[in-house]
Amino acid sequence: MLEHKICCIIGHPVAHSLSPIMHNTAYKALGLNYIFLPFDVTDLKSAVTSIKNLGIVGCAVTVPHKIKVMKYLDKIDETAKKIGAVNTIINLKGTLTGLNTDxxxxxxxxxxxxxxxxxxxxxxxxxxxxxxxxxxxxxxxxxxxxxxxxxxxxxxxxxxxxxxxxxxxxxxxxxxxxxxxxxxxxxxxxxxxxxxxxxxxxxxxxxxxxxxxxxxxxxxxxxxxxxxxxxTGDRMLLHCVKRQFELFTGKRIPVEILEDAIC
Ligand SMILES: NC(=O)c1ccc[n+]([C@@H]2O[C@H](COP(=O)([O-])OP(=O)(O)OC[C@H]3O[C@@H](n4cnc5c(N)ncnc54)[C@H](OP(=O)(O)O)[C@@H]3O)[C@@H](O)[C@H]2O)c1
The missing domain is CATH 3.40.50.720 (NAD(P)-binding Rossmann-like Domain)
Structure with missing residues (x-):
């Protein structure tokens, strides 16, 4: 059996997030062996350590962690640094890099x-x-x-x-x-x-x-x-997720597939 690659979203609250349904629909549409899970996180430091320990390949970050999460990452890309907030983490062989697609x-x-x-x-x-x-x-x-x-x-x-x-x-x-x-x-x-x-x-x-x-x-x-x-706010989310999907998988996804996932 092929091993799943795990991606996730961390936030508090997170139950309302449309990210899991969009990412999971996109993985299925392209036949990728990925899964995307929501985690309601209050202990941010432990959650970031877990991304490394569990080998989670990509993580979306939402309210209220986008600014505070920066201090727990190994690298922050230049744009995210200028913005002062991270909404995306990539785990490359144990090095966590923070980016911003918002x-x-x-x-x-x-x-x-x-x-x-x-x-x-x-x-x-x-x-x-x-x-x-x-x-x-x-x-x-x-x-x-x-x-x-x-x-x-x-x-x-x-x-x-x-x-x-x-x-x-x-x-x-x-x-x-x-x-x-x-x-x-x-x-x-x-x-x-x-x-x-x-x-x-x-x-x-x-x-x-x-x-x-x-x-x-x-x-x-x-x-x-x-x-x-x-x-509406879902237009921003669709385009953010599209970019995150590319960063997590290295593949492109038509925005229509993400639209269908949440319509
Ligand atoms: N559509 C999308 O793709 C997308 C992407 C990102 C975020 N969002 C949404 O955008 C919102 C903000 O996210 P964020 O990451 O920027 O959150 P954040 O960093 O926690 O910032 C919260 C902002 O809301 C203000 N605020 C909170 N409660 C308030 C109140 N009762 N009265 C007046 N101002 C209040 C804060 O003002 P103070 O400085 O005065 O505290 C601050 O400006 C969230 O609802 C999030 O779900 C949507």
């Missing part, structure tokens, strides 16, 4: 709906995902204003990635001057809360909520009612 996943999702060069972007959040998106937006020459609850985190992100400005989250009631509004805070995850209301938005805007559980968040429902062009 930034390219978010850009691919945005580019399905809009140009980015010269656009004014309101980025809500300053956590690991927001940092990755901000990095990607800067590569595309967009202007980025960060709105965040914690002033220190918001200002640090603006300084680290040379963004345009920081505004406290409670002042995000009017976003008229922005072409694109992106929600990258955890509010919405398993909750009925929305970070913004209809009054903050106008119909010319592209509104992207990276939270994908539920797929149509309250924020996106509000944006749709206003007449905005909306992007």
């Amino acid at each position: 930034w390219s996943g978010a850009l691919d999702a945005l580019k399905e709906k809009t140009e980015l060069a010269g656009k004014n972007v309101a980025l809500i959040g300053a956590g690991g995902a927001a940092r990755a998106i901000a990095y990607g937006l800067k590569q595309e020459a967009a202007y980025v204003t960060v709105f965040n609850r914690n002033k220190g985190h918001g200002k640090e992100l603006v300084k680290d990635l040379h963004l345009d400005s920081y505004i406290p989250l409670k002042e995000s009631t009017k976003l008229d001057g922005f072409d694109i509004v992106i929600n990258a805070i955890s509010v919405g995850l398993e909750s009925r809360q929305s970070p913004l209301t209809k009054k903050s938005l106008n119909q010319k805007q592209v509104v992207f909520d990276i939270v994908y559980f539920p797929r149509m968040t309250r924020f996106l429902k509000a944006a749709k009612e206003v007449g905005c062009s909306i992007i």
